[in-house]
Amino acid sequence: MMSNKNLGSMGARLLTALAEENRQVFSIADAQRYLSAYADKPYSYAAANELLRRLGRAGWVVRLSAGRYALVPLTSGNTLTPQLNRYVIAREVLGNAPYYISHESAMEVHNLLTHPVGQVLVTTPRRLASREILGIPYRFIYAPPVGIWGNELRWVTPYEQVMVSDLERTLLDGLMRTDLCAGIGQVATALWMRHDELDGEKLADYAERAHHRAAAQRLGYLLELYGLGTPDLAARLLGLRGTAYALLDPLLPDEGPYLSRWRLRINIEPETLQSSIRT
Structure with missing residues (x-):
């Protein structure tokens, strides 16, 4: 529970000013500036830091990192969790x-x-x-x-x-690290959901810039599976293929047929990926 103990007049004024200006995140220097204005004289950095430490112990602010705090609004009740x-x-x-x-x-x-x-x-x-x-x-x-x-x-x-x-980098990151995106199925669904907004040229540029052959191979395969993209985009992605075969989904077992066109081992049923866009 928040405590009024050790809040003090300066603490109360600081919290009020932050709330009025919707400053949910602030630094010690920000607090120093507000406190100096209210005190009508310079308020030292050390004094501002000490005041924030007291406010933190009382549950009015939460320290995020060195010198950075979040304001706990009155609506937080007993949780002491910033609505941030x-x-x-x-x-x-x-x-x-x-x-x-x-x-x-x-x-x-x-x-x-x-x-x-x-x-x-x-x-x-x-x-x-x-x-x-x-x-x-x-x-x-x-x-x-x-x-x-x-x-x-x-x-x-x-x-x-x-x-x-951005949208294109998000998809490419997912194709490079399917483990950080809940697997190839989630990336494939995302690709289909926003395919009409994707910039094909940017996708190809990003794939070239990333220098990640497996991601380019997975992207090319998914685009063809869903009937997306252009011949020019497919040609650019084909040019990025490596000589080694990659797993379509590294999170799944190393099994399934090999697809030479995209140098992939298809270790998830294409029907599974297609059905995900129909649900």
């Missing part, structure tokens, strides 16, 4: 590091899923261990700085934007 979007939390944890919401989490942002996602997946060149924040698992997928491309700002609340892989 989980993707905004991911953004704040990473601070100034490049990142984008990726894989199955990006599919959720793009409304490509029919089931809730239990964790937040973020791609970033900053090496961070997986962790749980406010009851939600966060997994940080490492990529070198040159791998951070194909993303865009998306609104996830009426007031907050986060960086998310």
Whole structure:
């Protein structure tokens, strides 16, 4: 339960100002600025930090990362959980590091899923261990700085934007890491759901840029299975094939017929993939 103990007049004024300006996430420097205005004199960084620590112990704010806090609104009652979007939390944890919401989490942002996602997946060149924040698992997928491309700002609340892989990059990431997207079936369904919005040239450009032959092979196969794409797109993807055979779905057993055209071992029934788009 939130406690008024140790709140104090400055703490109360700070919380009121943050709530009035809808500042759900803020830094110690932000708090210092508000407190200096109310005190009508400079308020030290150390004093602001100490006040936030007291507010955290009392349950009024929650620390997200070094120097970053989330406001717990009055509507949270006894839960002490900020009514804060989980993707905004991911953004704040990473601070100034490049990142984008990726894989199955990006599919959720793009409304490509029919089931809730239990964790937040973020791609970033900053090496961070997986962790749980406010009851939600966060997994940080490492990529070198040159791998951070194909993303865009998306609104996830009426007031907050986060960086998310665009539609084409989301699908390509899923084809590269089916384990982070609940398998090839989920990626295939997403491809079909938004096929009329896909930019074929961008898909081919992305496949070339990613230098991931198996992903290009899976993409080419799915496009042909669903009767999508153009001859030019198919030709570009065929040019990206490797010499080795890849599994259509790495999550499934290494079995099934080989398809030489796309250098794939078809270890999931095509009818299973086709039926998923008819439901």
